[in-house]
Amino acid sequence: MKLIYICFCVLFQSLLVAQVGIGTTSPDNSSELEIKSSNRGLLIPRMTAAQRNAIGSPADGLLVYQTDGSKGLYMFVTNVWVELKPASTQVGDIKQGAQNSDHNGWVKMDGRALTSLTPTQIAAAMSLGMTTNLPDATDRVVKQNGTTLQLGGNNSVTLSQSNLPNINLSATTSTSGNHTHGASSSWTGGHNHGFNDRGRGGTVWITPLNWWGTGLARDLDGWDNTSWNGDHSHTITVDQAGSHNHTVITPLGGSASPLSVRDAWISANTFIYLGQ
Numbered sequence: 001m002k003l004i005y006i007c008f009c010v011l012f013q014s015l016l017v018a019q020v021g022i023g024t025t026s027p028d029n030s031s032e033l034e035i036k037s038s039n040r041g042l043l044i045p046r047m048t049a050a051q052r053n054a055i056g057s058p059a060d061g062l063l064v065y066q067t068d069g070s071k072g073l074y075m076f077v078t079n080v081w082v083e084l085k086p087a088s089t090q091v092g093d094i095k096q097g098a099q100n101s102d103h104n105g106w107v108k109m110d111g112r113a114l115t116s117l118t119p120t121q122i123a124a125a126m127s128l129g130m131t132t133n134l135p136d137a138t139d140r141v142v143k144q145n146g147t148t149l150q151l152g153g154n155n156s157v158t159l160s161q162s163n164l165p166n167i168n169l170s171a172t173t174s175t176s177g178n179h180t181h182g183a184s185s186s187w188t189g190g191h192n193h194g195f196n197d198r199g200r201g202g203t204v205w206i207t208p209l210n211w212w213g214t215g216l217a218r219d220l221d222g223w224d225n226t227s228w229n230g231d232h233s234h235t236i237t238v239d240q241a242g243s244h245n246h247t248v249i250t251p252l253g254g255s256a257s258p259l260s261v262r263d264a265w266i267s268a269n270t271f272i273y274l275g276q
Contacts, residue, residue: 024036045064046064049066049118052064053119061076069276078127083275091124094270096269097268097269109135114132120275135149
């Protein structure tokens with residue numbers, strides 16, 4: 001009976017002044033409810049994560065204490081349950097760590113379907129622009145390019161001719177196809193050589209018998225060589241028959257080994273914070 005009376009008095013007082021003071025008769029004007037105590041605290045509803053997620057149409061600002069998983073105070077803010085913790089972790093934060101699986105609201109970015117996450121995590125992921133799957137950070141580095149959570153680039157490189165240095169390669173042709181060409185001198189430049197006739201003491205002009213400049217003449221004493229005066233050259237035309245190509249092989253000395261484009265690395269997993 002006494003308890004009913006106290007509750008009635010508190011309710012009657014709240015109806016009169018629209019404020020409730022527990023442990024005080026003069027609650028602060030800015031508060032609807034003020035609790036004062038020097039040896040007790042405020043205990044808000046406690047429940048599991050599943051029970052919290054089952055609350056229908058939670059209002060923004062609703063508070064509960066989660067008793068399993070990542071234990072702590074949770075507030076419902078813009079369709080997402082946010083854990084109230086001293087650290088400044090927010091939905092969408094990304095970190096790297098040695099952990100191998102999800103932990104404390106941090107979800108491994110391994111490309112799995114969003115349907116494998118909790119309802120709270122699904123809502124958080126969709127608020128960040130994800131639709132069906134988590135981004136897969138396997139073998140990728142984080143890059144800031146103005147667009148968040150987009151995948152791009154590749155782990156291979158293709159070299160084109162424009163990437164190669166502008167150099168000349170030297171080579172030796174094969175010896176196969178050894179051959180000779182025929183040639184004939186022109187008749188242009190026909191001429192005589194002066195010949196000193198020893199028998200008659202005079203000079204006789206003769207035409208050389210050989211095209212390379214040596215001629216013979218007959219006088220009373222017999223056959224003699226002409227003088228070397230008037231040396232000359234003839235034009236040689238080489239027969240073009242038998243034109244052909246030679247194969248030139250220029251080894252580059254390579255072994256077709258893959259080209260690595262990766263820096264030195266240490267392996268770690270990438271996580272995104274989506275809450276519980």
